[in-house]
Amino acid sequence: ALGVMSTLNEMGIGVPDQMAVVSFNNLFIAEFSSPPLTSVEINIFGLGFEATNCLIEQINEDATPYGKRVIVPHYLVIRQSCGGKSEA
Known part of the structure; x- marks a missing residue:
């Protein structure tokens, strides 16, 4: 996502004015990017x-043939890369 924001900037496409960017996993650096990710x-x-x-x-063949659904919290x-206000 940081690379996407960099490329969009090089192309003259404003984040978040023209395109919103959202990432997954919330890396430490995300809050320090410009705009914050x-x-x-x-x-x-x-x-x-x-x-x-x-x-x-x-491996133990205890699972159903289609697996199971697990939701991790x-x-x-x-933050600002989606047009929202950064959380404090």
Whole structure:
């Protein structure tokens, strides 16, 4: 997403005036980009834990043929790259 914002800037396309940009994983640098990058915050360790459990279930053949749905807690950190106001 940071690369996208850089390329849009080089092309003369304003973020967020002409295009909104949102990322996933809320990297530390996101709040210091220009404009600050809106991002989905997720517990990456929790995601890895759940993925590992699903893999172990598949290996042990304990899982349903279509897998299972796991929702890892997440939330949107609104910053200026989407046209919103930065959270304090």
